[in-house]
Amino acid sequence: MDWYQLWQIISAPDNVPIVGLLVIVPFYTWYGLRQARANDRLIQELEANPELAKTHHRKTFPYKPGWPTEVHVWPYLLRIEFLAAIIVTALLMVWSLTLDAPLEEPANPNLTPNPSKAPWYFVGLQEMLVYFDPWFAGVVLPTLIIIGLMAFPYVDENPLGNGYYTWRQRTVAIGAFLVGFYLWIALIIVGTLMRGPGWMLFWPGQTWDHTRLVYEVNRNLPDIFGITSDWGKGIFGFFAVLLFYLVSGFGIHKLVTRSPLNRKIYERTSLIQYLVFQFFAITILVGLPAKILLRLLFRIKYVWITPWFNI
Amino acid sequence: MERERGNRGGVGVLERVREETQQLRVRLREELEELKQDLREPQRTQLWKSIFRVPHERTTPRNRAIAVLANVFLHLHPARINRDAVRYSYTWGMGGISFYLFIVLTFTGVLLMFYYHPTKVQAFRDILYLEHDVPFGRLLRNMHRWAAHLMVITVWLHMFRVVLTGSYKRPREFNWCVGVILLVLTLLLSFTGYLLPDDQLGFWAVTVGTNMARATPLIGHEGPFGPQLGMTPYNDVRFALLGGSIVDSNALLRAYIWHCIALPLLAAIFMGVHFWRVRKDGGISGPAPVMLESEMRPVRKV
Structure with missing residues (x-):
């Protein structure tokens, strides 16, 4: 265990946010899901007792009849905002006094640092370069993520859970987002903590060996099946990808129509909405992990090879 | 007659002066009193x-x-809000903190601009000057850097909270899209700022980042169908981003202008829309009373 190596990585000033994320993201997940569980219990109670549902104020917060439902922004909200501003300022001040922003030697195009990494919030995309060609990992994938995020509210036809924490009423939407969000964070952490010289995999605490060679020969899927002609590879790849979309689409379909509530939501969803959801779910939420596993477990580089692009 | 008149006249002048002095003194005292009153209750003043x-x-x-x-x-x-909406547990305060960080970044960023020239000759020296000679220069740069990192995190958490509470649902779908654009702008702002110190860290991070643009389908010279459409390193999308085929002085100037003018303006405009829509869509989404599965209305036919 090379503690010095590990310390060098996590103490790099620009990596501090990532170490922060390791704590912050689990904390806020717990914080949100704890409230979701409390609301879910209340919902269960009210579903079982329709009489209570008529009179209950339907929140987990304390309430007595006659209490005003609203408060004045001045001072009840503004004091919180003011306090938040002070706390953030103090935090920033302490952070800035104790830790200096990094500054390396002057830019030198003739001296490439190894590894040379993107800013931490884009390291996830750089990590995807291991598994996909740049046109996909660097351009198409981010575009798909942005479009997929924007499409999110338009494909979620579930009327429940608007404005309160819940898990049971929105398993599909929250589950899908959590998978994507955690995948993004995980890729950043792998790219930062576990990638050394030559973008080779080093476990946290393993010494970065600049002379290490990895004797791994990557294969393409068509080669394994003994397909040699260009046409054969193109057609084979197309059908392999098609099969993947069909199989994972079927799997996702089974998953999102398992519970009675999810079936009800599914019935409200139009065909276009559902297909858009499926496309993004398969491509981003299943496709990326699938390709990562193919590469790490079976050393497969490309599935679909054409003269113009490879996937 | 002459003397009498003169005498009388002299006495009269003295009298008048004394009288007017007396009046002036009274008036002064009154006005001083009024001024004291005003200072005690400034709300009364013009x-x-x-x-x-x-x-x-x-x-x-x-x-x-x-x-x-x-x-x-x-x-x-709004003048008044839902009594539960002020709870930290609901909003996590991340949207507001992101906005506050944007203000901090604008403030520190403008101060940094006073000391920075976006040229290959000067840029790196300006940072050294900031770090070692400008009073509080290092603190200024540190605050700008860390506030930027913090803003990326708070924006992500804000988005996370909005998903967990289903706040993107009708009627707030469009505002969610504006939020996604703001997320992208936040990342781009941070990314363009990375190059400005003109050190190895920024130079290679931006080189790695913009090299991906070569591979853009159709408009990159190494992307699918790019060469077939006549793309070369001297006319593709990467060339447009860098103002050249390598990360050099033009890229530095372009990053500077995107970072200091174009992107902050865009972000400010989208923020205006974002906040305005929060109000128009009925304020923040909750904490709303829970809805039951048994209350789901039948499918709405448009």
Whole structure:
């Protein structure tokens, strides 16, 4: 265990946010899901007792009849905002006094640092370069993520859970987002903590060996099946990808129509909405992990090879 | 006659002077008293009234509402909100903190601009100058850097909270899209700022980042169908981003202008829309009373 190596990585000033994320993201997940569980219990109670549902104020917060439902922004909200501003300022001040922003030697195009990494919030995309060609990992994938995020509210036809924490009423939407969000964070952490010289995999605490060679020969899927002609590879790849979309689409379909509530939501969803959801779910939420596993477990580089692009 | 008149005249002048002095003294005392009164209650003064258009010195409900609605900096707030909406547990305060960080970044960023030239000769030296000679220069740069990192995190958490509470649902779908654009702008702002110190860290991070643009389908010279459409390193999308085929002085200038002018302006515009839509869509989404599965209405036919 090379503690010095590990310390060098996590103490790099620009990596501090990532170490922060390791704590912050689990904390806020717990914080949100704890409230979701409390609301879910209340919902269960009210579903079982329709009489209570008529009179209950339907929140987990304390309430007595006659209490005003609203408060004045001045001072009840503004004091919180003011306090938040002070706390953030103090935090920033302490952070800035104790830790200096990094500054390396002057830019030198003739001296490439190894590894040379993107800013931490884009390291996830750089990590995807291991598994996909740049046109996909660097351009198409981010575009798909942005479009997929924007499409999110338009494909979620579930009327429940608007404005309160819940898990049971929105398993599909929250589950899908959590998978994507955690995948993004995980890729950043792998790219930062576990990638050394030559973008080779080093476990946290393993010494970065600049002379290490990895004797791994990557294969393409068509080669394994003994397909040699260009046409054969193109057609084979197309059908392999098609099969993947069909199989994972079927799997996702089974998953999102398992519970009675999810079936009800599914019935409200139009065909276009559902297909858009499926496309993004398969491509981003299943496709990326699938390709990562193919590469790490079976050393497969490309599935679909054409003269113009490879996937 | 002459002397008498003169005498009388002399006495008269003295009298008048004494009289007027007396009057002046009384008036001065009165005005001083008034001034003291004004200082004690500045709300009564013309100066005060000209700045604050409506009186709200008493804490009646009406005045509390006016305090928010009549103030240009506070008017994005409603006068009153749901009693549970002020709970930290619901909003996590991440949207507001992101906005506050944007203000901090604008403030520190403008100060940094006073010391920075976006040229290959000067840029790196300016950073050294900031770090070692400018009073509080290092603190300024540190605050700008860390506030930027923090803003990326708070924006992500804000988005996470909005998903967990289903706040993107009808009628807030469009505002969610505006939020996604703001997320992208936040990342781009941070990314363009990375190059400006012109050190190895920024140079290679931006080189790695923009090299991906070569591979853009159709408009990159190494992307699918790019060469077939006549793309070369000297006319593709990467060339447009860098103002050249390598990360050099033009790229530095372009990054500077995107970072200091174009992107902050865009972000400010989208933020305006974002906040305005929060109000128009009925304020923040909750904490709303829970809805039951048994209350789901049948499918709406458009």
